[in-house]
Amino acid sequence: MESLKGIKKRGVKKNRKGQPEGPWVTARKAVQYSTLLFFIVLFIWSQRDGWPANVVDVPVRLDPLLMLSHLIASRTFLAGSALALIVLLLTLVFGRAWCGWICPLGTTLDLFPLRRRDGRRRAPAEGWRSVKYTLLLIILVAALFGNLTLLFLDPLTIWFRTMTVSIWPAADQVITAVESVLYQAPILAGPVSNLDQWLRPVLLPTSPAYYRDTLLFAGIFLGVIALNLFAPRFWCRYLCPLGGLLGVLSKVALFKRQVNEECTGCVLCSEVCPTGTIDPARGYRSDPGECTLCMDCVETCPRGLEAFKPAISFAEWKEYDPGRREALVAIGTAAAAVALFRSDLLARRESPFLLRPPGARENNPDVVAYTKCTRCGECMRTCPTNALQPSVFESGVEGFGSPVLVMRLGFCDYSCNACGQVCPVQAIPPLELSEKRVQVIGRAIIDQNRCIPWSDHRPCVVCLEMCPLPQKAVQVEDTQVWSPDGGSVTLQMPHVVRELCIGCGICEYQCPVSGEAAIRVFSPQAPVQS
């Protein structure tokens, strides 16, 4: 029998990043990269004229945390959410394999291991593992009170939101910048032009997409990655609420890691485990609630003494696993937070700029609570004009990450109903185009102090020209006014017919007045001109 010292000296097969190699690890990585690619492809083709909405939604529907909390908060069961049962079932058989093999955020974290220069990482105390369970419980209890705010911390919503709001627009900027430089070279102008004609409709927005607070959302994402500096997969170990949900189920998972009694305690598996759950002090056993089945330990063990085998058993309940304390903290926090949200100004009088996607208001009488939106961001991705943006201020802390229309950055395309089709939980109802066209998103109001004909006495009725309604909501009245050049001039003065306006916002988007538009869409419930 080889000595322990010999094993340590010889080491195990590792790649240059120091990660173990072997058939299981290769298989895991193959699955990880192909599912990541699949998620990216789904993301790319989730725009209009891409793949059907029910395909695009698959990742969100697979997410048991989103589906469960939506079920609790909205008190409605959606047939599509049954897909999440697949993941639950998978977890009952294989434990947190979702985290190790499928989750796009987990794979992203594996791609950026971020070793510190001195090679040391200081993982926080084991007790920190309970944070994810506490978060999970807060989410579920808050959902009971009709609140889904913290779903912005679900790994899928983080990943998709960041892709939509930060990564893709930034990638577009980079690609366009490179193109525009290459385009200057006469020989390259033609090929660059052709490349762009092919690339842009498939991958990139026609005109650059702008999102408010894109840095904030990118920052959250980078922060999650940066935590890898303290411990590999810090997010998955300590914070991820979905990981918490799957972790609890993993306690009774069929396949569990088992260590042969011949183990000599070489410590290699314990060192290599990305979730740090292999405990030398307890005979190198691990907690199935923490294990992501990455198979690193199996490939690392020099004697092949570790394996995942089926066994019906209930794993040991650890110190950090959720207990009465976590439950009390969660109930207290959730109740206090919801009570405070209800005491907020926004609960009494909503922001005048809270413009929800078409039809969402009818579907959600309590728009501030927004009891259905899982913050998945599919609507923002699919919106062809980038009008839909994650809310940061309009609906307060409570509505953080829920969709609002920002008309200066985009408008609600009169011939588009994509957001309702793609919403996995029908927070935005799946309306026919004809139904969607009569939904009142808001009302446009002209600021006569800034409007060019009203204030400068110069012609401009872009708003009228843009209004897409069959019976235009912007109408003009010929008015004789003094001319800036002296004398008098007859001008078309625009007015909005409130009863006709649906608040699609194309007038605000196209208004040539710089800065804030001179015509602006206000929430239909805003206390103005009532």
Next chain:
Amino acid sequence: MTRLSRRDFLKISAIGVGSLTLGQFLSACTQALSTTPPPTANPVSPAPPTSTPFAPVIQASKAAALPPTGTAPPPSYPDLVVARIGEPEALVRQALAALGGLGRFVPSGANVIVKPNICVAHPYQYAATTNPWVVGTLVKMCFEAGAGSVRVMDYPFGCPAEEGYATSGIREQVEAAGGEMAYMTPLFKYVKTPIPDGVDLKEIEVYEDILKADVLINVPIAKDHSSTRLTLGMKNLMGVILNRNTMHVNLGQRIADLTSLIRPRLTVVDAVRILVANGPSGGGDLNNVKKIDTVIVSPDIVAADSYATTLFENIQPTDIQYIAKAAAMGLGRMDIQNLVVKDISAAGG
């Protein structure tokens, strides 16, 4: 396989970024140098981009080169043809045959751009966008005339281009005809171009391919328009520029100024269906659509627009500001009563 070390990667990246920056710097230098002469070889030359040996009648982009009022054009061809019988394809073919065939305007091997009006995403029945078969027929005829490439493009204001192309039905017909639906992107291809003859507008950013095309065929739909009363051929040219909203402070004059820069070799006004109210977007109400099965063709954009006004009730060419301004600038003729007009109607002529 050798692995790339971080150091090597950084080196390569630095060289790449450095050369890109240098390229940008150099190109900035050349731009700075060329501020006095026009930035590129052709965009501002008053004549159409090619030497136009094949199109004697309209080589003129300036009115000066057009026959002065009263003088007959080459006897065989009318100034303007209006066809009023048959399906869209037949209308276009009859009209162009009467004008001497498309070969007069499209030299063999030419790089052709067809510019329809695809401003919003409505099906063609709503007459907000150019009739797909009119566009498709033109594409077909360009190839029949020996065109090297035919691209169809517009930059819709009310929807993404893909959506407009598909919903209007134009993509289907253009691709069936072998043409290419091109996108007027990326945005850096809009080049600031002086308008030497502009009265109010002295420069504007124009999509480069439009300036570089050998032949531009303008295919507007005739329809009601809230700001200009009607949108026709000249108004349709606003699709090739980026910043349209600032045009509105002096819309009539500025459209005429733009017309002095962008000189389509042929204007084909689609009036198969016309939108008589709630333009330019229309949509939703078919009562505002009149089917009159008419196509107007002329190398003179002002004449085509002027004639098209007669399709609408109570509108004279002089009522449309941009027509009056363009005629005053000598960009074409609005005195349609003095033009040689061939009207293919009733008898199936």
